[in-house]
Amino acid sequence: MTRTASHSVSTSLDRLRAEIERRNPAEPEFHQAAREVLQTLAPVLEARPEYAEPGLVERLVEPERQIIFRVPWQDDKGRVHVNRGFRVEFNSALGPYKGGLRFHRSVNLGIIKFLGFEQIFKNALTGLGIGGGKGGSDFDPQGRSDAEVMRFCQSFMTELYRHIGEYTDIPAGDIGVGAREIGYLFGQYRRITNRWEGGVLTGKAAGWGGSLIRPEATGYGNVLFAEAMLRARGEDLEGQTAVVSGSGNVAIHTIEKLAALGANPVTCSDSSGYVVDEKGIDVQLLRQVKEVERERVSAYAERRGGSARFVPGGRVWEVPADVALPSATQNELNAADAAALIRNGVKAVSEGANMPATPEAVDLFQEAGVAFGPGKAANAGGVAVSALEMTQNASRTSWKAERVEAELARIMTDIYTTCAETADRYGAPGDYVTGANIAGFERVADAMLAQGLI
CATH class of the missing domain: 1.10.12 (Lyase 2-enoyl-coa Hydratase; Chain  A, domain 2)
Incomplete structure (x- = not known):
């Protein structure tokens, strides 16, 4: 040209x-x-x-469709609350819209649109024929009883049900939406429609249509992508110190997989601060504190004893590490954090959350020669196994964990290879951001061109 x-x-x-x-x-x-x-x-x-x-x-x-609706619900004391619900169906050129639901007080239309836009490329990179969408609400389940969460989910689904379906739009979980919320949402969908349409929601429990390895998939996949970046440099995760942010589902399974591959994950965090555990985070204790008791990470440090300490209000990125895996939320890692990680010798950064590193931070990592895995590639394992859950639902079968995990590993290897080869092809070797964006764009653009002006 x-x-x-x-x-x-x-x-x-x-x-x-x-x-x-x-x-x-x-x-x-x-x-x-x-x-x-x-x-x-x-x-x-x-x-x-x-x-x-x-x-x-x-x-x-430009999203194909943007849906905003009110969600009225009643708390345990009889008080009425009104939240706002969102579903942005962004692009369906490759298949039905696919993307999670986020329940958090920070949710607004702009955040849902950013997540849905990212989802287009992420889903395209999996090669599994799913379009991009996202949804959620400014409802915060933190501190709410099971009965209150159920009433909210039922009200939310009473509107959402008319916009979704296994051939139209398939939501899943995200921040604030786990197995409990998916169960309540699915139950209300089934009640309203009088159909057992297993493929309409993913992230279901394994006993009633869910897939094994789905809860682990985002965290596991991110670790596999990080290891692929290291292997391209002649290294692996064995013996590497890792810092992980967050303490939800993605962070917990990131920590678990890091330990399984020989790394030493030493941190976790939440909005109150972070924990550093020089012996390595005890996954079972962290799971008990966060998933069962729904406590702050400070409770982990109190129970763990001498090897762990809690740093209130601190930044997890100040802890020296070889590998960093931001796994909490968007824009959690800024330029100052990136500079601290670089000073401390970080070799690779792989995004478990969606857009957790600011543009300035990404620039610093790339300028310093740090391997950087963008979220749309590195955390695509979650939606990939969601698509495998849809496949199992369609055939009314349930795969063994070993099969699902093998498929996840294959998909993440393919995503890494696609990003690396695309970056090479367009003159940006080692730039996984460019590789992921262009590879996802090519797949979606080809489908859009083939289907005409719609």
């Missing part, structure tokens, strides 16, 4: 970024996610002129 054409592509992308911000005001997370993808697409748009045709990228950044 000529210099003039190259300049034209860059100008068009800059103009589109400005238009996204104009049309979607007060949605900084969505702006950030869109900007991060668009700034890597110039090489593929220059090499494949059909992708640069007017309208294709513009359609990609």
Whole structure:
């Protein structure tokens, strides 16, 4: 492509970024996610002129459907609360919309759009024929009784049910939505529709349509991606010190898999601070504290004794480590955190959460030569096993754990290889951000072109 054409592509992308911000005001997370993808697409748009045709990228950044609804529910004292529910069905070119539900007080339309946009590329990278979507509510289940959570979930599903289905849109869990919430949501869907439609929700319990290894999949997959990056540099996880943020499902299973592969995961965290345990985090104790008792991580340090200490309000990234796996929430790792990790000799950073590193942090990691695995590739294991759960539901079978885990390992290897080879092909060796964005974009764009102007 000529210099003039190259300049034209860059100008068009800059103009589109400005238009996204104009049309979607007060949605900084969505702006950030869109900007991060668009700034890597110039090489593929220059090499494949059909992708640069007017309208294709513009359609990609505009959701096919945005649903907002009220969710009234009653607490145990009889007081009525009104929350807001969201479902953004972003792109279905590759298959039915697929993406989790997040219940957290921070949820708003911009966050759901950023998550849904990321999901398009993440799902495309799995190669499993699923489109991108996301949903949730500003309801916070923390501190609520099971009865209150059930009433909220039933009210939420009473509206959502009309927009979902195994051939339309398949939600799953995310922050604040675990097996308990999925159970209540599925029960209400079944009650309203009078159908046992197992494939309408994933993340179900194994006894009634769920898949083995689904709870572990995001954390396990992220660790496998981190190990693949290290192996490309002639190393592996054996003997490496790892810092992990968060203490929810993703973090717990990240810690578990790190230990299984010979690493020493020494941290976990929540909004109150972090724990550092020089002997390595005891996964069973952490699971008891967080999943059974729903306590703060400080309770882990109190029970663990001498090897563990709790740092209130601290930043987990100040702990020296070879590998960092941010597994809590978006923008949790900033430029100052990245600089601290780099000073302490970090070799690889792999995102277990969605967009946990700020753009400035990512730039610093790449400039320093740190292997960086973006969330849309590194944490795709969760949605991959969700798709395998859908496959099991469709055939009314249940796979053994070994089969699911082998499939997860194969998929994560394929994702890593795809990202690495795509980055090489477009002149950015070792840049997994560019590789993931372009590889996901190519798969979705080809399907969009084939299906016409819709």
